[in-house]
Amino acid sequence: MELVSYVEALKIIKSPTRVALAVVRAKENIYNLITLEWYMRTSIEPPMFAISIGHTRYSYECLQENRFFNLVFPSDEMKNIVKYCGSHSGRDFDKFNILDINWMPGRLNKLPILDDAVANFECQITGQIKSGDHTIFVGEVKYVWANADKELAIYYPLKD
Template sequence: MSKKPFPLAKVYTLIEPGPVVLLTTANAEQMNVMTLSWKTMLEFEPPLIGCVISNRNTSYDMLMSSRQCVINVPTVDIAKQVVGIGNTHGAKIDKFRKFDLTPSPAECVNAPLIDECFASLECRLADKSMVPKYGFFVLEVVKAWVDRTLKNPRTLHHRGYGSFMVAGETIKLRSKMM
């Protein structure tokens, strides 16, 4: 066997579950956007998504108080903005202006959609019971938007420590799932 021990602190780089997203939140005074890679699907119907947000992030307090957000799925076209947002704290800066992103009104929640992202999922907080211990929010998607003109979106996938993989070729295999 050619496998060697791997540092436990880097295990997440092996199983990162999907594309990096931009999570938007809003309250009466401001809007915020944060880069998020620690999230996972939990249920098909209703669609539930679990995500980890640190209590040190501005988005944490905004999500806790508003109980709603939008998960926006960017493509490689705005990769530098995605990384810049992830390296910037939103308490005292308008990240939409700084990173030249266009917020648009959502239909079911107060947080904005991001026009430059190919998909946006309007969410409401469904369960916060694991937030105090793990920072784990369970969100229910209440409205979904997608740019259907983009046939093969090249999404970003975080591999840790500034490394990203870009989604590539799509293959189709026979499935009995409906």
């Protein structure tokens, strides 16, 4: 055991190990995607997920306006989407249209469902709490879509 830097420790514990994407609504018929490591299940009944979003993110603005998100568990074949959405802001790029995303409209508030993902959880925000420079949005899961035959994108290496 030895003292290491925070970044070194993240590499050692292989964090992030399982990343997700959230789809949010930017404007009418315009959607944004953000790569997320900070998400968790927070309730069994009703089923709930929380996502932590930085205040500088475009997605943070979007979530203040439209109180829904689709939490997406990407498949292995979506690694390029995960990478792009974690390094480009919706303020500067229309990520949803630039990336060749296969999608269909969801049931709840019609946010897109990503066809090639392992799972999509359509959530309605029921509360939020400020956590330093991020805000945790808590969402109740309303509809779930899944592709049982797809492989999860389980590891996304940190940049050096």
